Amino acid sequence: MTTEGLAADRLLLNRTSTAERVAAILRSRISEGYFLPGARLAEDTIGTALGVSRNTLREAFRLLSHERLLVHELNRGVFVRTLSIEDVIDLYRVRVLVECGVVRTITEVPRGIDQLVAAVSDGEEALRRQGWQALGTANLKFHEALVALAESPRTDELMGGVLAELRLVFHVMADPKRFHEPYLARNKEILALLQQGDGPAAAEALAVYLRDAEEQLVKAYRDTQPSTFA
Amino acid sequence: MTTEGLAADRLLLNRTSTAERVAAILRSRISEGYFLPGARLAEDTIGTALGVSRNTLREAFRLLSHERLLVHELNRGVFVRTLSIEDVIDLYRVRVLVECGVVRTITEVPRGIDQLVAAVSDGEEALRRQGWQALGTANLKFHEALVALAESPRTDELMGGVLAELRLVFHVMADPKRFHEPYLARNKEILALLQQGDGPAAAEALAVYLRDAEEQLVKAYRDTQPSTFA
DNA sequence: CGTAGAGGATTGTTCTACAATTCACACTAT
DNA sequence: ATAGTGTGAATTGTAGAACAATCCTCTACG
Numbered sequence: 001m002t003t004e005g006l007a008a009d010r011l012l013l014n015r016t017s018t019a020e021r022v023a024a025i026l027r028s029r030i031s032e033g034y035f036l037p038g039a040r041l042a043e044d045t046i047g048t049a050l051g052v053s054r055n056t057l058r059e060a061f062r063l064l065s066h067e068r069l070l071v072h073e074l075n076r077g078v079f080v081r082t083l084s085i086e087d088v089i090d091l092y093r094v095r096v097l098v099e100c101g102v103v104r105t106i107t108e109v110p111r112g113i114d115q116l117v118a119a120v121s122d123g124e125e126a127l128r129r130q131g132w133q134a135l136g137t138a139n140l141k142f143h144e145a146l147v148a149l150a151e152s153p154r155t156d157e158l159m160g161g162v163l164a165e166l167r168l169v170f171h172v173m174a175d176p177k178r179f180h181e182p183y184l185a186r187n188k189e190i191l192a193l194l195q196q197g198d199g200p201a202a203a204e205a206l207a208v209y210l211r212d213a214e215e216q217l218v219k220a221y222r223d224t225q226p227s228t229f230a
Numbered sequence: 231m232t233t234e235g236l237a238a239d240r241l242l243l244n245r246t247s248t249a250e251r252v253a254a255i256l257r258s259r260i261s262e263g264y265f266l267p268g269a270r271l272a273e274d275t276i277g278t279a280l281g282v283s284r285n286t287l288r289e290a291f292r293l294l295s296h297e298r299l300l301v302h303e304l305n306r307g308v309f310v311r312t313l314s315i316e317d318v319i320d321l322y323r324v325r326v327l328v329e330c331g332v333v334r335t336i337t338e339v340p341r342g343i344d345q346l347v348a349a350v351s352d353g354e355e356a357l358r359r360q361g362w363q364a365l366g367t368a369n370l371k372f373h374e375a376l377v378a379l380a381e382s383p384r385t386d387e388l389m390g391g392v393l394a395e396l397r398l399v400f401h402v403m404a405d406p407k408r409f410h411e412p413y414l415a416r417n418k419e420i421l422a423l424l425q426q427g428d429g430p431a432a433a434e435a436l437a438v439y440l441r442d443a444e445e446q447l448v449k450a451y452r453d454t455q456p457s458t459f460a
Numbered sequence: 461c462g463t464a465g466a467g468g469a470t471t472g473t474t475c476t477a478c479a480a481t482t483c484a485c486a487c488t489a490t
Numbered sequence: 491a492t493a494g495t496g497t498g499a500a501t502t503g504t505a506g507a508a509c510a511a512t513c514c515t516c517t518a519c520g
Binding site: 015016017055058059062063066067074090091093094097098100101102150152153154155158162 | 246247249285288289292293296304320321323324327328330331332380381382383384385388392
Binding site: 247248249282283284285286304305306 | 472473474475480481482483
């Protein structure tokens with residue numbers, strides 16, 4: 001008997017702790033906007049609602065705080081993170097650095113191109129159905145697939161976190177439709193360049209894309225969050 | 231009364247929880263090699279040694295697990311991370327992506343140049359005194375200062391973690407002296423290029439540097455860690 | 461109108477308890 | 491001998507109670 005193909009099964013068998021499952025629930029609730037930025041997550045309320053002890057819940061909170069989705073204020077509790085304008089700017093600085101850096105080095109049609117194609121067609125589907133939430137998701141998926149081209153687990157995780165933070169920004173914006181819509185065409189353009197194996201050109205297009213998105217986002221964000229004290 | 235210069239004081243006043251202080255202690259112990267990769271940190275032992283409850287200690291463990299310094303195995307406890315060769319390769323992939331990406335965009339003498347100068351002179355000082363541990367630290371400091379040129383908190387944090395992971399690799403290596411020594415001159419060379427404001431050239435030198443370091447490290451690491459099962 | 465203080469609510473931390481799981485070691489059967 | 495089996499001790503996972511520390515609200519007083 002060999003143990004060859006069993007490595008994959010290990011993840012299935014790998015039971016997770018209650019704290020991690022709780023964290024997963026809260027994470028998706030936050031990312032879907034059920035808990036909005038600034039909302040307080042009281043230990044008592046959430047603990048009884050999910051039927052877990054304070055110990056376990058606090059472990060989950062720690063996990064999410066470290067992912068920057070929650071902020072922990074001593075003796076005050078945990079809150080869904082509210083990003084400042086500086087945060088948004090920093091997020092885009094990282095995006096430019098990483099996304100463009102990854103794309104730039106590409107010289108032939110990359111292996112993970114299918115994921116990019118899938119993300120674009122997801123976006124078109126969402127546009128037809130007027131599903132703006134789905135359009136935003138497809139857009140993030142596109143960029144996640146972009147960094148996946150680096151085939152680096154740590155880079156994937158980093159950008160996963162960055163994009164999760166960006167979702168927090170979208171949730172406090174007035175009109176996500178108008179924001180996400182125009183970028184579908186630009187994703188398509190970048191995809192086309194990559195299908196030609198022209199990484200540098202794609203990186204250049206991406207840089208312009210990100211610069212525009214940041215500017216627009218910062219402008220829109222400044223309105224919704226008038227004075228958050230730095 | 232203005233609230234201008236109080237932002238800095240906030241960190242001082244910002245009391246940390248016991249869990250964070252415990253995490254800080256363990257973090258430095260790990261980074262200085264007191265706990266070597268693979269070592270198990272038992273809740274009971276460490277809890278009584280530091281005089282904190284299991285709950286608090288577990289919170290500290292969570293923090294460090296998220297920083298990848300510890301791995302948490304369900305019902306088995308936490309262990310100091312043992313990096314695989316794949317990890318080392320991935321770490322260098324991230325380093326190339328981020329460090330070179332940051333340096334490459336520089337077109338004039340950057341603001342944070344002093345830190346780089348300081349790191350190089352730290353390295354020379356360590357070399358004179360034959361302090362190999364200090365030489366390694368100075369080297370990491372140099373690269374930390376390099377990414378600091380991006381002036382992006384998230385990038386700083388990311389690379390802080392990456393370099394902390396690399397320290398784990400160094401601790402299981404036989405002869406850190408021979409490894410660190412030759413890179414001091416190359417740091418100096420990169421610094422010189424940056425002092426001329428030539429980012430692209432510095433990025434190129436850095437890329438070669440990192441490629442060499444990775445190769446050497448992987449080779450040395452493969453010997454000390456013969457078969458860690460993937 | 462502003463301020464000080466009392467009281468209640470919430471979090472920080474420890475402790476105890478028990479279930480679930482792993483690990484080490486002895487024991488059996490071939 | 492050796493592989494497999496099983497038992498029990500040790501450790502982690504989770505819950506819950508308890509109390510201290512801190513924050514928030516609201517009232518009363520100047």
